[in-house]
Amino acid sequence: MRTCISCKIMYSKYQGSACRQCYEDLKAKVEQCNEDLNAKLAFLTMPQPASFSDVVLFADDDDEYPVPVPAHKAVLANRSPVLRAMLDNEMKESLSGTIKIGDVSYDALRAFVNFLYTAEVCLDQQLACELLVMSEKYQVQHLKDFCQKFLVSNLNLDNSLSTYTFAHQHNFKPIIDAALTLITASMDKLASRDEYTELKERDPGLLLEIYEAYFSKQANTQWHNA
Amino acid sequence: MRTCISCKIMYSKYQGSACRQCYEDLKAKVEQCNEDLNAKLAFLTMPQPASFSDVVLFADDDDEYPVPVPAHKAVLANRSPVLRAMLDNEMKESLSGTIKIGDVSYDALRAFVNFLYTAEVCLDQQLACELLVMSEKYQVQHLKDFCQKFLVSNLNLDNSLSTYTFAHQHNFKPIIDAALTLITASMDKLASRDEYTELKERDPGLLLEIYEAYFSKQANTQWHNA
Incomplete structure (x- = not known):
């Protein structure tokens, strides 16, 4: 067993490892690359x-x-x-x-x-x-990617139904998928919430789609586990 | 002894090493960082x-x-x-x-x-x-840095005297220093060249400065070695 110079955790020889030189070189490369690209970015950015x-x-x-x-x-x-x-x-x-x-x-x-x-x-x-x-x-594709990444990473139980509704309305696929994954994994907790009741009244069709996704996922899991 | 997963060279445990996970994580970080910054750069770059x-x-x-x-x-x-x-x-x-x-x-x-x-x-x-x-x-500081880096990395015996002359004329310090280091390390080879003879005729004062730098470096080396 040896201790990793980065995470300080012991690891066995069967895991494989990089020598100090390669690790330090790569670290220096990250810093240099960041420095170069950030200088370029600072140069090209215009204040508005x-x-x-x-x-x-x-x-x-x-x-x-x-x-x-x-x-x-x-x-x-x-x-x-x-x-x-x-x-x-x-x-x-x-x-x-x-x-x-x-x-x-x-x-x-x-x-x-x-x-x-x-x-x-x-x-x-x-x-x-x-x-x-x-x-x-x-x-503006770059802004679209930026906002989609933010909304996916910002997903939680509280905003999952409203984010799903929003994404569904505009057909933002990556957010729909991420929200569905979270919702179908927490269906039992969500069903007792006000957001759920509101959505049920406002757009029962949408809720139906969520249930269909939930059961299709369940069926898939059972098939995989069978 | 173990073999580094990157350079494939054997290293001893006394050198220290990083576990595979830390090395791979860092590698992924380089790629992600490059990808993000390059996307940002592509977005901000305007064709002219x-x-x-x-x-x-x-x-x-x-x-x-x-x-x-x-x-x-x-x-x-x-x-x-x-x-x-x-x-x-x-x-x-x-x-x-x-x-x-x-x-x-x-x-x-x-x-x-x-x-x-x-x-x-x-x-x-x-x-x-x-x-x-x-x-x-x-x-335009960013362009200045860019050109200076290029001229320093492009220095060789053939262009060392002309690059030095150019840098001296405009007082570009990093190039002057790099050219002087190369010139003083290869004084014997340079003295027999046409560029040297031309410079001697055109600007003997500049050549004198090079010799002074050469001897001050020699004196420093002797002092360090003493």
Whole structure:
């Protein structure tokens, strides 16, 4: 038995191991790689709002005096094929230099535009849902991946039914799958909750789908165990 | 003795080692980190020339019909404080939307602007020298680091004297140091070369500095060995 220089746990020779040199080299490689890529990222990241703006976006949420979010056509067009099409084709957005974004809060719009410039956003459950819908509408795949990962990792018993309902409504497959796995594993606990009763009243068809998934999983497990 | 799972070399227990799990975890972390950062980089990188350009650059190399390099004020200003100052302060560059870049070839200008958009450039010795001077003039630190690293790693006996001369002329400290180390270690071989004779005729003072560095290094070595 020997002690691992990293986790300090004893391991036997049958497990296999890496010599100190290889381990340290790999560790140095991680640090160097992080350093190089982060320097590149810092260089390419633009703070938003920046100067020389040639377009403004508004959240079209019926506010009488909506606050403009300044941006650059070149950046919007580079990050979203849908915005590119709107700006390229001499549509009214391109001519007026104004883009109205429907069904979205001002905060979500700001976060959306900021993400287009920095590839960063500080998410909570609600913002992730809003941005995921926007990323789908404007085809910003990187933001879509980002929000989906967040929502999957943020899944818990409390939000599993509402997250499933949301994902199902917009057909976000990875979230549907992850939520279903959690729900079908905790069906007994969920059935006594208010969220369950509410969903049953609001959308019994959806609940039915969950049960079908549950039983299909059970059948599979039994088949595997048989 | 055991065999390392990475380099396959035998090592003794006194060297220390990492268990397979820790080594594999670290390896997976490298890959994940690379994947995440590269996705972020791909998202933030803008191809140049892009649409919606609001400024053009010209290489001011006395060409009667210079070829314009299109760009965006916002990007130039974000990457170079010098260009920002030119564009911010209603100087003639900002008003005309035209920036003349002196003492530079068209190819170097294109590579320079492209680097501002992508943080990438394919260097050779001459381009690295041109871009290093530009990065200094326009205070693009990331490009400066990039070119300096290239020139240091590209140092060899053939280019050591010319690289030293170039670096000395512009006071690029890391290159001066690296070139001096190589030159003083190979003084006997260099003294019989044409480059040496040429430098002796053109700039004897510079050669003198090299000799001083050589003898100060010798004195240090003798002192250490004493």
